[in-house]
Amino acid sequence: SIAPGTGTPVRGGLTYREAHLACELIAESGNMVSMDIVEVNPILDHENQTGKLAVELILSALGKTII
Structure with missing residues (x-):
């Protein structure tokens, strides 16, 4: 999963x-x-993968594009 920490x-x-x-x-x-942002659980996460994804999604919602 791309977000294992949930x-x-x-x-x-x-x-x-x-x-x-x-x-x-x-x-x-x-x-x-x-x-x-809910369901980010560091105990279940692997190498902060879900936390990093949450930050990326927040930045996208604030206007940052990935391309």
Whole structure:
């Protein structure tokens, strides 16, 4: 899994790119007023992989693009 540090893994969830695209579209809309990052559990994570992904998604939602 791309995000192993979660207490509720979901088979068939969003891919890395789908999650970034969703966050990029939110940023482009200019309508985001708050954001809540949940289910990042460092105890279950491997080498902070999920934490790093959470930071990347936050940055995308704030306007940073990955391409």
